[in-house]
Amino acid sequence: MHLSNRDPVVPGDMAFQPFLPNTASDFTLDAMLARQPPFFPAIALTSHGSLHLPVAQRHPMLDPVNAETIIRKASLEQHNATQSAKLSPPKTLETEATEDDPKVHLEARHLWTQFHKFGTEMVITKSGRRMFPPFKARCTGLNQRAKYILLMDIVAADDFRYKFHNSGWMVSGKADPEMPKRMYIHPDSPASGEQWMSKVVNFHKLKLTNNISDKHGFVSSKNTSTILNSMHKYQPRFHVVRANDILKLPYSTFRTYVFSETEFIAVTAYQNDKITQLKIDNNPFAKGFRDTGNASTCSHFTNNIVFNQIMLEGCESDNESGQESKHWNNIGQDLRKISTTTEELKPEPNVTTFHEKADRASTDSLRTETDSEDPKQDHINSITGGMTRCFGAEDPRATEHFQPLTVETDQSAQLTGLGRTRFSHCYSYPPDWTRYILNPLGVAHRLLYNAQVNMQGETVSSVAATAMGHMLAAVSSGGVCTMGTAGIPVSSVQRVSGTSGLPLNFQQHAMASQGLAVSPFGAIFPYPYSYLAATAALSTTASTPVHRRPVRPPTRFRPYSIPNSVGLPDNCSTPPTSIHLMTDRDVNCHTIANSPIAVNSDSSLQGSGASAAKRVSSKDCMDQLQCIQQLVRGIDSYQTETHIPMS
């Protein structure tokens, strides 16, 4: 058994051979374990691996012997739990829960809009800089009792390098190779829908850096950074996953929300003075650079803050605490007024219609900000029109009025500047995941490379699990799921009772504290070992417009490619994404996701998981696997293509 293999793997070693189960025996735990690549060697795999090798070695799950013991023990526990469940089926509140319909509203959208208008520059430094404006979102439509995991990542928006010329940005060439991408799990994850909806999801702790050797992303510290290339364009993405355990992410459905106005170009120094002034005027940390006597480009922002603080006093519905949060909200409110003043964000008539029809019915949280019979509040309502409109974009009812806008992922739409509408893209995975694996665009195909799938009985892994490339998604009815990614074992035990074999706190904190990243596939990654976030990638490839329409819109976001080896390929233009934890728990947030095809044993998720299992019979699984195999066969040739044509 490979579990005992301690031999290190040298960079470039093809440690992961595609394993596609063909027979029922392939789905057993032993079969999966037998196909595991050597555990642990990935720690020392890359030139960067040495950074965390000593730490990783201390992790009990990184010891091959311990790992096997833990896995076996977890298997037994789950078996016992299964038997217990048969004798006394667990009571679940799921019957009272309703299907979720997550909607995500970008906070301070007007600030983002102004930011986008002025140049979309985001400063990155070697030590890391926070995003400005901060990425914050408000979620609604979640199942209050279900557990959700919220994530964020930043992906390249295109394949170009830019330069600032003649007061504007222009393409200056082909993009440099991307840095390893990281996906950030909100530290409050998993949390109930009620908890998420009660707060604003805030990723302001996320830092941007161009330091390749940066290791903050995986270290339990206040610093959580992602590596970007200067003078390249990026697009933050927000993911909502309905799952009660981080280790279930691979089997869960990602709903991805892309707010086009959050797109930015990473720079080491500001090129556009307007952006500089915008940030100085709005970022409290840059207050020292404000010149009150100077009527700067954005000085009216500052002036209006006072006005809006008065106008909106007491209207704050956000549960956030802390002055900074209030500050950002004030900024957002302030800019709402500005937008009204400048007419730039004046809602279109149909938007107003939607605002009246949908917003009044659904955006209670917003109403708390604007709810008033007071004429003063009427004015505020008009101010917030743009924000409400954006919020409604994810609302099913919005499609009635904005249907043409639901497919806003093509290149032209993205590049039309402020003239375009500002709606987020919502991608979700339909239950019929095979349809997306067979996506004609082909991008999903790459995700299947080296895919290892284990399905048994009624348990069916989702697209994510299927497509997690060199990761191993081993889900068995026996309950044991061993994740052998890069040779690192992780027990992803799924009991019928819904609790993981490894308590989340243990998984999350222990791993993070030891400088390990928890991948969406349940693997532990030492920095900077990065892996494909297949689930996230699929969010772009298996995307559907706002409301799960079966038609896939063109997307300009390249999927994450799966490395053809455990190491990062030299010519990998689209490195994989790893998931790691934001460790600061002071981040406010809320968002949630439905996981219609997730393999959820959690009682709160049994409904969706069980239904998914029913939807996909064993025969269907085999058929789908055959499809996967066919795809994989063609991937070798496909891999030579370095990128997917954009829209």
Place this chain on the structure above:
DNA sequence: TCTCACACCTTTGAAGTGG
């Protein structure tokens, strides 16, 4: 184009104070 030191600012939490 990038890095670094710098001044200025906010944030945070510990320590002190008073009811």
Place this chain on the structure above:
DNA sequence: CCACTTCAAAGGTGTGAGA
């Protein structure tokens, strides 16, 4: 014991010089 205030350290900013 609790709430409030004070204070210092930590950390987030853009600037500007130099590489």
